[in-house]
Amino acid sequence: MDPLLIARWQFGITTVYHFFMVPLTLGLGPLVAYFHWRYVKTGQDRFKRLTKFWGKLYLINFAMGVATGLVQEFQFGMAWSEYSRFVGDVFGAPLAMEGLLAFFFESTFIGLWIFGWGKLKPKIHAMTITIAVAGSWLSAYFIMVANSWMQHPVGVEMVDGRPVMNDVWAVLTNSTALVAVPHVLAGAVMVGGAFLMGIAWYHLYRRRADGIDTVVDGKVVIGEQRETARDTEDFHAWWYSLRFGAIIALVGFFGTAFSGHAQAQLMIEQQPMKMAAAEAACEDGTEFSILSVSFDPASQSCEHMETLIKVPGLLSFLAYNNFDTDVPGVETLLETYSQQLGIHYPDDPEIYGDYAGQEIDYTPIFETTYYGFRAMFTFGGMSMLVALYVLWVTRKSGAGTVPESRWMKNLQLAAIWFPFIGNATGWIFTEMGRQPFVVAPNFQEDASIFLFTAAGVSPEISAGTYLFSLITFTLVYGCLAVVEIYLLSKYVRAGVIAAMPELTEDPADSDDRDRDVLAFAY
Amino acid sequence: MTAFFEQPTLPTVWFIFIAIFWIGYLILDGFDLGVGMMMSKIFAKNEKERRLLLNTIGPVWDGNEVWLVTAGAATFAAFPHWYASLLSALYIPLVLLLVALILRVVAIDYRGKKASETWVTWWNRGIVVSSAAIAFFIGALLALTTTGLPVNESGNVVSAFAWLASPFTYIGGVGMVLFSLVQGMAFVALKTDGEVRHRARARLAALLPVAVLPLLAWALYLQFVGKSAGALSWALLVLALLAVVFAWVSVRADREGRAFVGTSLFMGAGALAIFSALFPNVFTSTLDPDFSLTVANAASSDYTLTIMTWLGVFALPLIILYQSWSYYQFRQRIRVEHIPAVHEIKELPRGR
Numbered sequence: 118m119d120p121l122l123i124a125r126w127q128f129g130i131t132t133v134y135h136f137f138m139v140p141l142t143l144g145l146g147p148l149v150a151y152f153h154w155r156y157v158k159t160g161q162d163r164f165k166r167l168t169k170f171w172g173k174l175y176l177i178n179f180a181m182g183v184a185t186g187l188v189q190e191f192q193f194g195m196a197w198s199e200y201s202r203f204v205g206d207v208f209g210a211p212l213a214m215e216g217l218l219a220f221f222f223e224s225t226f227i228g229l230w231i232f233g234w235g236k237l238k239p240k241i242h243a244m245t246i247t248i249a250v251a252g253s254w255l256s257a258y259f260i261m262v263a264n265s266w267m268q269h270p271v272g273v274e275m276v277d278g279r280p281v282m283n284d285v286w287a288v289l290t291n292s293t294a295l296v297a298v299p300h301v302l303a304g305a306v307m308v309g310g311a312f313l314m315g316i317a318w319y320h321l322y323r324r325r326a327d328g329i330d331t332v333v334d335g336k337v338v339i340g341e342q343r344e345t346a347r348d349t350e351d352f353h354a355w356w357y358s359l360r361f362g363a364i365i366a367l368v369g370f371f372g373t374a375f376s377g378h379a380q381a382q383l384m385i386e387q388q389p390m391k392m393a394a395a396e397a398a399c400e401d402g403t404e405f406s407i408l409s410v411s412f413d414p415a416s417q418s419c420e421h422m423e424t425l426i427k428v429p430g431l432l433s434f435l436a437y438n439n440f441d442t443d444v445p446g447v448e449t450l451l452e453t454y455s456q457q458l459g460i461h462y463p464d465d466p467e468i469y470g471d472y473a474g475q476e477i478d479y480t481p482i483f484e485t486t487y488y489g490f491r492a493m494f495t496f497g498g499m500s501m502l503v504a505l506y507v508l509w510v511t512r513k514s515g516a517g518t519v520p521e522s523r524w525m526k527n528l529q530l531a532a533i534w535f536p537f538i539g540n541a542t543g544w545i546f547t548e549m550g551r552q553p554f555v556v557a558p559n560f561q562e563d564a565s566i567f568l569f570t571a572a573g574v575s576p577e578i579s580a581g582t583y584l585f586s587l588i589t590f591t592l593v594y595g596c597l598a599v600v601e602i603y604l605l606s607k608y609v610r611a612g613v614i615a616a617m618p619e620l621t622e623d624p625a626d627s628d629d630r631d632r633d634v635l636a637f638a639y
Numbered sequence: 640m641t642a643f644f645e646q647p648t649l650p651t652v653w654f655i656f657i658a659i660f661w662i663g664y665l666i667l668d669g670f671d672l673g674v675g676m677m678m679s680k681i682f683a684k685n686e687k688e689r690r691l692l693l694n695t696i697g698p699v700w701d702g703n704e705v706w707l708v709t710a711g712a713a714t715f716a717a718f719p720h721w722y723a724s725l726l727s728a729l730y731i732p733l734v735l736l737l738v739a740l741i742l743r744v745v746a747i748d749y750r751g752k753k754a755s756e757t758w759v760t761w762w763n764r765g766i767v768v769s770s771a772a773i774a775f776f777i778g779a780l781l782a783l784t785t786t787g788l789p790v791n792e793s794g795n796v797v798s799a800f801a802w803l804a805s806p807f808t809y810i811g812g813v814g815m816v817l818f819s820l821v822q823g824m825a826f827v828a829l830k831t832d833g834e835v836r837h838r839a840r841a842r843l844a845a846l847l848p849v850a851v852l853p854l855l856a857w858a859l860y861l862q863f864v865g866k867s868a869g870a871l872s873w874a875l876l877v878l879a880l881l882a883v884v885f886a887w888v889s890v891r892a893d894r895e896g897r898a899f900v901g902t903s904l905f906m907g908a909g910a911l912a913i914f915s916a917l918f919p920n921v922f923t924s925t926l927d928p929d930f931s932l933t934v935a936n937a938a939s940s941d942y943t944l945t946i947m948t949w950l951g952v953f954a955l956p957l958i959i960l961y962q963s964w965s966y967y968q969f970r971q972r973i974r975v976e977h978i979p980a981v982h983e984i985k986e987l988p989r990g991r
Binding site: 141176177180181183184185187188190191193194195197199200202205206207209210212213214215216217219220221222224225226227228229231232233238276279280281283285303323326327328345347389457481575576578579582585586589590593597600601604607608610611612614615618639 | 650690693694697698699700701702704705708709711712713714715716717718719720721723724725727729730731733734737738740741742744745747748750751753770793794795796797799837888939940942943946947950951954955958961965968969982984985986987988989990
């Protein structure tokens, strides 16, 4: 067993898993804060319901994001100690900034928000969720600064074989980070929008299926079911969520499209091999591949690669904004990489383990980059189409509701997953596309600053130990995924009343003291 | 004592910063880990009491835990070699620590999300076990970095199981579990009213003199092996001892506020007695003193440390300020009678 491979699987599994919670936290948070402010400003019951219901789901997911984030903070040192020693001077700083300037805000103020109902003044209370959400966005920025440095190291000089920071501003304004941050945030916004859409659609559908709302002569007649708090206000809350979610999802989609385009143009400069691998493009050319097939997938070589369907000029447009500049292919790039960085790993078993002296494979695995890239924008695009459809269905305000179609309801619920999958596959593409480097060389500045993934892993830890932790984390995460989805579905199915039991309580039953302590959350 | 001036300035400053992060974590998460353990049969008598206990830390536990995250990240930034060597040396116990940390966050948050006895019982067990495990492994981690492991010249520990053989794994681990219990009881006595408050006070008075012994033994050991052990570290150790006496006298006089200050001061002074004796080492090698990681050979560049210092000087007071504000907002004592009835989350009835 290869310890490096197991360590990589572990980092991949724990990080991709973490990034199912993160975009929902980033995307749903601002929406909850917005609903809360609208409630504070207007006093409308509708916005209180939106704040409470979406806030409840936000918190269930928030807990998992925090829990899985802890692993991230420690596993660099545990499993990647050589990497940590190599990059510590520059990579640790953004992580520390994240802790001190973002995560502290986030965690302290989320506690104030959860327990602040009826205790803090309304405006201060709305401010606490705003600060918590701002903390999470700032946190995303610092983490992306750290990740971007691995894609494109800047602001450093080589001293005694290690990069030493000499310009923190260059690190914080890394061009890679400046396009990656909007891309990640827009992807998260899409997740938030799609989450609202799918669940709001489900509840509007349920209101019809349960016979509360009816459609007479093409117009909706809004009914009421008091004992479950599904009254007129309930309808409007879902209607609002549905349309609002669709608009947010569209904003997110166009955000990812524009920032993604900018990223591709930067990538062709900074990590040309990743772009070529995304296209499985062996030779230089202008064509964007619609379907490429390898006739011998195991060989990982260009000889058997065949592009069956292609669009001439499109790849050049993505990369250079014109239709005829050749984008360098894998074979051209292989020559450049071998010339500049060598053909074999240094013969140093203490650092490179079994890889010492072996030939370096500079091409990322085509299957993951090619399909990862395509899955990312396909699922993003599908989410956009769903949002457009939702806006079309709901175009007549005050007149319409969703069709009473079980099939369409199921599709809308499934569509919640689309941007999640887009996020995950995008990450898998960009991280796998960086291989065999953990810190990719920056050819424009100092190409001597890079680190092979094979040199980053902790030297004294055996494959068996890595396997133990890989299995442990995977089992724990698997169980927790079941629990989180179970809880989220339970709260979704129960509707607004789950987050606001007071809606169906007789006001005469509860005295003032009871109302005061409803603030307790646990 | 002279050692402080022989070492480079910025790494010394960051040694102090990291000591502050750890002390912040040990004092603050100390009580909420203790409250977690108190949710077992050893303290709580019924479900309402368990919920009362959980709600005493409800608004603040998440913020407390960030002190640990920040201690980790700041160590990475300021002393990457310390971060890399220590964390990889303790790979297996840290996997267990992380599982416990994950379990605890989820258990605290999900425990009350469903009104089923089985659900609540299992998540409650999760809170108890994970709180104890976190306290144990954190105590072990700090005890081992201060007392040493077989670190070779590359900074790597030669055996993945070396930690099992050191007595300080158990002294630090058990010491932190006991301290957390004491700190938790002091906090509950301060934050609740009624029977729970009185029980916490009585248990604290009984447990305190015994509970501090392992940590005192660890601090005392450092006074004999620490490179900078001297007047300062001894004075801090005496201060820690006086703080215990103060806490004990206070709790017997029913002064909960003073008792909590006493136990917190014990941890603060005790940890400083250890860190100040340890200096300039950060991770001692038991193979060869020359292999030990020190503030000088484990630190980042002066440029990075300068940036980090500005960051710390700006951020730390701000964090202390708003966390204090958060504690101030939730300063009232709570009682069992305040805990509301459980609401069942029911699926909406189907059909017309």
